[in-house]
Amino acid sequence: MTDQTTFDIDLQRKIDMKTKPLGALGRMETLAAQIARVQGSLMPKMETCQLTIFAADHGIADAGVSAFPQEVTRQMVLNFLGKGAAANVFARSVEVDLRVVDAGVKGPSFDEPTLLNRRIAPGTLNFLNTPAMTQAQADEALQRGRELGRDGDWDAVAFGEMGIANTSSATMLAHKTIGVELDVLTGRGTGLDDAGLSAKRAVLQKAAERTGDLNASDALVEYGGFEIAMMVGAMQGAAAAKRIVLVDGFIATSAALMASMMEPDARQAMVFAHKSQEQGHASILNALDAAPLLDLDLRLGEGTGALLAWPLLKAAAAMLSDMASFEDAGISGPA
Amino acid sequence: MTDQTTFDIDLQRKIDMKTKPLGALGRMETLAAQIARVQGSLMPKMETCQLTIFAADHGIADAGVSAFPQEVTRQMVLNFLGKGAAANVFARSVEVDLRVVDAGVKGPSFDEPTLLNRRIAPGTLNFLNTPAMTQAQADEALQRGRELGRDGDWDAVAFGEMGIANTSSATMLAHKTIGVELDVLTGRGTGLDDAGLSAKRAVLQKAAERTGDLNASDALVEYGGFEIAMMVGAMQGAAAAKRIVLVDGFIATSAALMASMMEPDARQAMVFAHKSQEQGHASILNALDAAPLLDLDLRLGEGTGALLAWPLLKAAAAMLSDMASFEDAGISGPA
Numbered sequence: 175m176t177d178q179t180t181f182d183i184d185l186q187r188k189i190d191m192k193t194k195p196l197g198a199l200g201r202m203e204t205l206a207a208q209i210a211r212v213q214g215s216l217m218p219k220m221e222t223c224q225l226t227i228f229a230a231d232h233g234i235a236d237a238g239v240s241a242f243p244q245e246v247t248r249q250m251v252l253n254f255l256g257k258g259a260a261a262n263v264f265a266r267s268v269e270v271d272l273r274v275v276d277a278g279v280k281g282p283s284f285d286e287p288t289l290l291n292r293r294i295a296p297g298t299l300n301f302l303n304t305p306a307m308t309q310a311q312a313d314e315a316l317q318r319g320r321e322l323g324r325d326g327d328w329d330a331v332a333f334g335e336m337g338i339a340n341t342s343s344a345t346m347l348a349h350k351t352i353g354v355e356l357d358v359l360t361g362r363g364t365g366l367d368d369a370g371l372s373a374k375r376a377v378l379q380k381a382a383e384r385t386g387d388l389n390a391s392d393a394l395v396e397y398g399g400f401e402i403a404m405m406v407g408a409m410q411g412a413a414a415a416k417r418i419v420l421v422d423g424f425i426a427t428s429a430a431l432m433a434s435m436m437e438p439d440a441r442q443a444m445v446f447a448h449k450s451q452e453q454g455h456a457s458i459l460n461a462l463d464a465a466p467l468l469d470l471d472l473r474l475g476e477g478t479g480a481l482l483a484w485p486l487l488k489a490a491a492a493m494l495s496d497m498a499s500f501e502d503a504g505i506s507g508p509a
Numbered sequence: 510m511t512d513q514t515t516f517d518i519d520l521q522r523k524i525d526m527k528t529k530p531l532g533a534l535g536r537m538e539t540l541a542a543q544i545a546r547v548q549g550s551l552m553p554k555m556e557t558c559q560l561t562i563f564a565a566d567h568g569i570a571d572a573g574v575s576a577f578p579q580e581v582t583r584q585m586v587l588n589f590l591g592k593g594a595a596a597n598v599f600a601r602s603v604e605v606d607l608r609v610v611d612a613g614v615k616g617p618s619f620d621e622p623t624l625l626n627r628r629i630a631p632g633t634l635n636f637l638n639t640p641a642m643t644q645a646q647a648d649e650a651l652q653r654g655r656e657l658g659r660d661g662d663w664d665a666v667a668f669g670e671m672g673i674a675n676t677s678s679a680t681m682l683a684h685k686t687i688g689v690e691l692d693v694l695t696g697r698g699t700g701l702d703d704a705g706l707s708a709k710r711a712v713l714q715k716a717a718e719r720t721g722d723l724n725a726s727d728a729l730v731e732y733g734g735f736e737i738a739m740m741v742g743a744m745q746g747a748a749a750a751k752r753i754v755l756v757d758g759f760i761a762t763s764a765a766l767m768a769s770m771m772e773p774d775a776r777q778a779m780v781f782a783h784k785s786q787e788q789g790h791a792s793i794l795n796a797l798d799a800a801p802l803l804d805l806d807l808r809l810g811e812g813t814g815a816l817l818a819w820p821l822l823k824a825a826a827a828m829l830s831d832m833a834s835f836e837d838a839g840i841s842g843p844a
Contacts, residue, residue, distance in 0.1 A: 193588055194595055195576065195699040199813070200786055200806025241530065241843045249840040253528055258833025260529055266831075267824040364530040365843065451535060469804065470821075471535025478534070485820040486805075489602040496601075498593025505584040508576045508700065 185210050191499040195508075201467065205445065205490040212418055212443050220329045220491030223420070223484050224271040225477045226322060226408065227254060227261060227334040228401035230278035231297030233306065234381070235339035239374045241365045247338045248279050254336070254476075255286055261334055261476035268484050270332070275322065277315065278400035292318045294400045301346065301397045302381045312395045312403050319407020324415045330487055331412045332420035332447075333429070334477020335401045338364075344428035345378060345454055346397035350388040351435060352461045354454070361424070361453030390435035398432075405429040410436070413443035418487065422480040423450035423472060427458045434462060445487060448472055448479035520545050526834040530843075536802065540780065540825040547753055547778050555664045555826030558755070558819050559606040560812045561657060561743060562589060562596060562669040563736035566615035566632030568641065569716070570674035574709045576700045582673045583614050589671070589811075590621055596669055596811035603819050605667070610657065612650065613735035627653045629735045636681065637716045640731045647730045647738050654742020659750045665822055666747045667755035667782075668764070669812020670736045674698075679763035680713060680789055681732035685723040686770060687796045689789070696759070696788030697808075725770035733767075740764040745771070748778035753822065757815040758785035758807060762793045769797060780822060783807055783814035 175183075189203050190196055197203065209218045229251045235244045253259045254274045257266075265272040275290040276283070280297040294315050298306035307315075323331065337343075341363040349356050360375050385396055394403050406429045412419050413433070421430045421444050434441040441462070448468035449455060459466060467483045500507055510518075524538050525531055532538065544553045564586045570579040588594045589609045592601075600607040610625040611618070615632040629650050633641035642650075658666065672678075676698040684691050695710045720731055729738050741764045747754050748768070756765045756779050769776040776797070783803035784790060794801060802818045835842055 192595070193585070193593060194809050198699070198807065198809040199595060200808065202805060202807070202817075243841050243844045246841055249838065250528070253833060253838040253840060256833070256838065258528060258838050260527070260534060260828060260832055263827045263832045264824045267827045268820055364533070467805070470537060470802070472533065472537070473535065474529050474533040482537075482821060482824060485603055486817060489599045489817060492598045492602045493595060497595055497598045498588060498591070503584065503588040503591065503593050505588060506578050506581055509578045 185216060188216055189494065191501065192493070192497045193500055193503050193505050199493065202490045202493060205486065206494040208445065209418060209487065209491050210494060212416055217495045218491040220488050222328050223330040223332060224273065224326060224328045225261065225265055225332040225334055225481060227272065227274045227336060227477055228277045228404050229274065229336040230399050230401035231280035232337055232339040232343055232399050233298045233300035234302060234342050236300050237302050237377045239342045239377055240339045240363055241370060242338055244280060244338045247336055248281060250336045251276065251279060251284065251289065255288055259476060260474055260478050261481065264478055264481040268481050270481055270484055275404065277404045292404065298399055302377060305396045306398055307395055307400070309395055312398065315400050315403035316407035319404035320411035323408035323411025328417065330418035330420050330484070332422065332477050332480035332484065333405045333408055333426055334422050334480065335405060335425045335475055337399055337401050340399050340402065340425050341452060342374065342378060343397055343399040343402060344425045346381060347393045347428045347432060348454060348458050349382060350385065350393045350397065351390055351431065353387065354457045356382060358457055359454035363452070390432040394432060402429050406433045409433040410440050413440035417443065418445055419443045420480040420483060420487065421446050422477045423448060423475055424452040424455045425475055427455060427462070431458055431462055447483035450479065520551060523551055524829065526836065527828070527832045528835055528838050528840050534828065537821070537825045537828060540821065541829040543780065544753060544822065544826050545829060547751055552830045553826040555823050557663050558665040558667060559608065559661060559663045560596065560600055560667040560669055560816060562607065562609045562671060562812055563612045563739050564609065564671040565613035565734050565736035567672055567674040567678055567734050568633045568635035569637060569677050571635050572637050572712045574677045574712055575674045575698055576705060577673055579615060579673045582671055583616060585671045586611065586614060586619065586624065590623055594811060595809055595813050596816065599813055599816040603816050605816055605819055610739065612739045627739065633734055636732045637712060641733055642730055642735070644730055647733065650735050650738035651742035654739035655746035658743035658746025663752065665753035665755050665819070667757065667812050667815035667819065668740045668743055668761055669757050669815065670740060670760045670810055672734055672736050675734050675737065675760050676787060677709065677713060678732055678734040678737060679760045681716065682728045682763045682767060683789060683793050684717060685720065685728045685732065686725055686766065688722065689792045691717060693792055694789035698787070725767040729767060737764050741768045744768040745775050748775035752778065753780055754778045755815040755818060755822065756781050757812045758783060758810055759787040759790045760810055762790060762797070766793055766797055782818035785814065
């Protein structure tokens with residue numbers, strides 16, 4: 175038997191000997207097993223988590239694909255720093271550390287000491303007519319992301335995003351790499367009405383005609399965003415560091431898809447937090463063979479869904495590490 | 510306009526002015542609104558929670574309806590006191606207080622100072638041939654439960670249970686009060702195989718023939734358990750004290766159904782934590798018009814699902830009380 179087989183047998187035996195009917199903790203058991211495998215330990219530790227929010231702007235916003243004006247990206251960065259956004263409130267509530275990265279917000283650099291400056295450029299180009307970024311910019315974003323993903327000694331890391339029009343970018347990344355139709359993938363984002371949704375679909379259809387099917391790396395150059403590319407790198411860096419990667423909603427899952435296509439080993443570190451209300455999310459989750467933990471009709475991004483899933487990871491690891499066995503507790507098994 | 514209408518309008522306005530697209534926090538918004546209504550405050554507080562686990566034995570266990578022997582109820586009470594059960598581990602992980610109540614475990618009283626002794630009798634009678642308890646016992650269990658539900662000053666209270674064969678009792682309570690077929694309601698409990706499930710169905714079918722349709726109060730006498738009746742009282746007491754009642758899985762939801770039928774006002778205080786893997790749970794949730802927060806294939810009881818849902822309540826209230834509005838944060842609305 176290989177070491178991994180032996181480990182898996184020991185792991186399943188340990189879970190089955192806990193004082194509960196066989197399988198009675200359902201998905202908490204499979205979650206605990208995944209954490210144990212990533213950490214290579216039957217006594218996994220899951221005490222600390224950090225959320226990194228990547229913010230950037232998108233040239234495609236000029237095509238009128240979002241219900242909100244582009245300046246909101248910048249305003250929301252300041253809201254994160256002022257601790258007033260949903261992500262801040264949830265992070266405090268579940269005791270997760272939060273940091274914010276400027277990956278390429280439109281306008282000048284921020285003069286904010288608590289913001290991490292990793293700017294690639296003040297927003298991508300409009301991918302309707304031209305690639306969103308250069309290969310060099312994509313490589314730089316991936317590299318800066320990898321460094322951020324390896325930072326610190328957190329047991330789990332979560333990644334969120336802020337970027338007006340970034341559902342358009344995420345939609346294109348999935349469309350070009352897994353081939354799902356734009357009509358299926360394209361959703362209302364921050365709240366487009368029917369007319370807005372039709373217009374967004376038409377814009378993305380036109381943008382899609384510029385290129386054929388793409389691999390993940392080329393898709394990032396053609397249609398990506400700086401916050402998405404940086405998140406791809408961060409997921410890869412964190413997974414390589416044997417750290418659980420807690421994946422948020424639609425945008426983060428498109429980044430997870432790119433990260434897994436470029437580095438298949440990264441997939442096993444990923445825990446999918448929630449099923450977003452954004453229409454295309456189910457298709458991307460499906461391509462990743464991912465079953466998210468929560469389904470709360472969220473569609474905010476910022477890592478909010480990942481934050482709400484964090485207590486489940488903590489509890490799952492505690493179950494494996496701390497719960498008594500039938501033998502420990504002197505309890506009778508099934509009759 | 511009534512005061513309640515004014516309150517609801519102010520509440521919805523406050524949620525809609527938070528720095529997020531309209532409705533983007535999905536079920537967290539409706540959860541926050543429910544908490545606000547129960548507390549009668551637009552600044553709800555949701556910081557502390559206590560789980561009470563009620564344990565008792567069931568005469569119907571003699572009919573061979575459970576995969577586990579009856580002594581496991583008593584053994585698991587000791588496991589709770591020794592802090593080794595799943596409920597203990599999860600409670601520590603999510604920072605919820607935990608207490609254990611002996612509502613009527615078979616055998617002598619425990620000599621355990623940390624256990625609350627509220628024993629009605631050492632187990633119910635076998636409801637196959639006779640009512641499970643007397644009216645006086647049911648009244649006493651409800652009354653002791655009401656007192657426990659009002660105890661302390663927790664922002665939310667959760668109730669769990671331990672009692673070998675109590676899925677049989679919960680199944681009968683639902684069958685007799687809402688009329689759903691036994692074949693639909695009867696599940697595998699702690700893990701019956703197909704033959705065990707058939708035998709359990711036959712036992713419950715026979716037990717059902719003793720009586721016609723029943724109201725909740727009579728159903729508790731005929732087919733209830735002491736832990737279930739006490740939980741019914743506790744839910745009513747907590748709801749009357751304007752406290753959020755966090756309802757766990759199949760057994761707890763059957764108690765919530767009885768509590769709501771006897772005191773309809775109690776329903777509004779209830780938050781349903783999760784959809785259990787136990788087959789009949791969906792029917793009982795449906796009768797309560799309840800949409801549970803989590804769906805993790807749990808089927809353990811003990812309040813484990815309620816514990817995992819607690820962080821969502823805390824975060825929802827914090828969203829309403831602490832998150833910035835568009836005006837606070839100087840953020841532009843939709844274009």
